[in-house]
Amino acid sequence: MHIVHVFVHVKPGTAEDFIHATMINARASVTTEPGCVRFDVVRRQDYPSRFVLVEVYRTPEDAASHKLTPHYTAWRDTVGPMMAEARTSVVFTNVFPETEKGWECVL
């Protein structure tokens, strides 16, 4: 799998709007992109203005395709002004689970 962790830090007062916009993007990604297996969104307990998007794609091409979708571009434009600093990301390969089945999200 091609796994991207995206690190987000939002400005004070924007977290709820960020969550709203991000949940729309996450749900659309896992339900409409065949190459997007999971799109988890988590929030730091000790620093609630910081989030991580845990995006799991079948291939690098699927990750690239995600950025062409209308839900991604709408999300990017909506959350842009909410960023306290530029987003960063790190790319991983799965070790465990070994199979694609082990990564699939059942909503």
Next chain:
Amino acid sequence: MHIVHVFVHVKPGTAEDFIHATMINARASVTTEPGCVRFDVVRRQDYPSRFVLVEVYRTPEDAASHKLTPHYTAWRDTVGPMMAEARTSVVFTNVFPETEKGWECVL
């Protein structure tokens, strides 16, 4: 959900042994601990001596119970000498999926 990201940096030459030991621990965690919903292991593409354990528990108590299991203590003792630096961790709460069902791992 109570989600823990554990950041691991292993010494040169130990990655394959680390993977072997960690897969045993990950599989035992998701298959024998009712409170451990996922135990994903990912490896950085740009820095393959760095890993993240993405551990998803139902409650904080389930995360604490994990550290009392024989598979955890065996793993801890096995991988200890492989660490290039001390492990660090960050604790999160789920935003999406909202439901426990969306986090469950089917191996």
